[in-house]
Amino acid sequence: MSKSNRFAKVAGAGIAFQAGSAAVDSATIMSALVFQLTGSPIIVGAVTAILRFGWLAPQLFVGYFAQRSGSSMGYYAIGALGRAICMALLALILLIGSQWTVVQLSIAVMVLWTAYSFISGVVAVPYNDIVARSIPSEFRSRLLATRFFGGGVLALGVIAIADVLVGNLEFPVSYAAIIAMASILMFISSIIFITMGEPKSIPQQSDKPGFFEYLRKGIAVFQTDRVFRLFVFAQWCGGAVLMAMPFYIVQASAIGFDLKRIALLLGAQTVGALLSNFLWGWWGDNLGKASLLKAIAIGRVVPPIAIIVLVYIGATDAGQIFSSLIAIFFLLGALANGLTIAVIGFLMEISPEKQRPAYSGYFNAITAPAFLLPLIAGFIASGFGLSAVFAISLIAAIAQAYLLLLINKSEARQPGNFTP
Numbered sequence: 001m002s003k004s005n006r007f008a009k010v011a012g013a014g015i016a017f018q019a020g021s022a023a024v025d026s027a028t029i030m031s032a033l034v035f036q037l038t039g040s041p042i043i044v045g046a047v048t049a050i051l052r053f054g055w056l057a058p059q060l061f062v063g064y065f066a067q068r069s070g071s072s073m074g075y076y077a078i079g080a081l082g083r084a085i086c087m088a089l090l091a092l093i094l095l096i097g098s099q100w101t102v103v104q105l106s107i108a109v110m111v112l113w114t115a116y117s118f119i120s121g122v123v124a125v126p127y128n129d130i131v132a133r134s135i136p137s138e139f140r141s142r143l144l145a146t147r148f149f150g151g152g153v154l155a156l157g158v159i160a161i162a163d164v165l166v167g168n169l170e171f172p173v174s175y176a177a178i179i180a181m182a183s184i185l186m187f188i189s190s191i192i193f194i195t196m197g198e199p200k201s202i203p204q205q206s207d208k209p210g211f212f213e214y215l216r217k218g219i220a221v222f223q224t225d226r227v228f229r230l231f232v233f234a235q236w237c238g239g240a241v242l243m244a245m246p247f248y249i250v251q252a253s254a255i256g257f258d259l260k261r262i263a264l265l266l267g268a269q270t271v272g273a274l275l276s277n278f279l280w281g282w283w284g285d286n287l288g289k290a291s292l293l294k295a296i297a298i299g300r301v302v303p304p305i306a307i308i309v310l311v312y313i314g315a316t317d318a319g320q321i322f323s324s325l326i327a328i329f330f331l332l333g334a335l336a337n338g339l340t341i342a343v344i345g346f347l348m349e350i351s352p353e354k355q356r357p358a359y360s361g362y363f364n365a366i367t368a369p370a371f372l373l374p375l376i377a378g379f380i381a382s383g384f385g386l387s388a389v390f391a392i393s394l395i396a397a398i399a400q401a402y403l404l405l406l407i408n409k410s411e412a413r414q415p416g417n418f419t420p
Contacts, residue, residue, distance in 0.1 A: 018151020063361015
């Protein structure tokens with residue numbers, strides 16, 4: 001298959017998934033669903049924590065097996081199809097569970113959300129490996145930008161439908177319909193990517209290391225590769241920044257925003273992601289993945305400051321609250337897209353080709369615990385208020401930007417400063 005065809009297939013699969021994932025966005029749709037079910041900020045925090053940790057936790061093991069086998073597509077198929085099935089089951093549960101008790105329905109939702117999160121984590125390592133072998137470095141940021149732009153356009157249609165559903169169907173049947181859309185789009189995405197096939201990989205060594213040797217090499221990479229180590233520390237700070245994400249919705253509700261209009265905030269987030277893609281794609285391919293990563297890190301300081309100021313001034317005018325929240329969610333969407341493009345692109349850039357699955361596994365496993373912080377944020381919000389959560393997020397954003405600024409341009413262009 002030609003490189004242009006592979007570009008189109010990867011982009012097409014990404015567009016379908018991006019639209020599907022918008023329909024189950026953890027910071028808007030899923031947070032609103034769980035908040036209306038339970039009213040608990042701790043459970044709301046758990047939604048994002050489970051998604052992030054579940055995404056990262058399996059990757060150490062998937063990286064090991066993919067590295068040994070020299071093939072990644074089988075692992076991708078397990079994760080991609082598995083997560084689509086989980087969303088189909090969640091939609092079914094919400095449809096038939098409208099007569100269940102709140103406790104029963106809440107438990108079922110969280111169990112399936114947990115399964116979705118961990119099964120999704122199987123996808124990351126093979127996706128990075130296959131895309132890196134299919135698409136040259138100088139086109140990767142544009143590829144991801146195309147994925148997010150197309151996915152954003154399609155997601156706007158999904159959001160328009162979601163707004164109608166939430167406004168016209170009873171809770172939780174309205175959310176069942178939204179999540180069913182997500183499942184269908186995820187199935188489409190999986191089929192497109194799987195049918196693309198996998199490019200030929202570099203032959204693996206005959207003396208394949210055992211799991212504990214694989215772990216030992218991962219520790220050595222962390223100890224000796226300065227860029228990799230700084231990237232890990234910065235990602236830990238990034239996890240602390242994300243601890244506030246599900247609580248923007250809770251804060252919006254606290255200052256008077258009607259959660260029946262949740263689709264409007266998701267729409268603002270999606271439009272922000274959509275319009276920023278051209279900038280991020282150009283920036284990453286022309287100014288470098290490290291430069292993009294640093295710029296996004298600096299930009300992440302703004303949303304927590306904005307929400308703190310909005311609460312501090314005690315805004316009571318409905319129009320002012322609405323326009324402020326729209327602006328905040330627009331920026332959150334733009335930064336989230338830029339961060340994804342930057343992190344994936346930078347990780348591909350610093351990973352040696354023969355060790356790319358291993359590097360992805362190491363990186364994501366080491367950083368996984370940081371993404372449990374939104375769960376801790378639920379306890380902080382309960383004990384000290386939402387402003388404390390946003391203040392911690394702000395401090396973490398500043399720390400992340402500082403760590404990334406320590407990586408100089410020449411270092412960021414030297415893949416794999418350590419070779420085990």
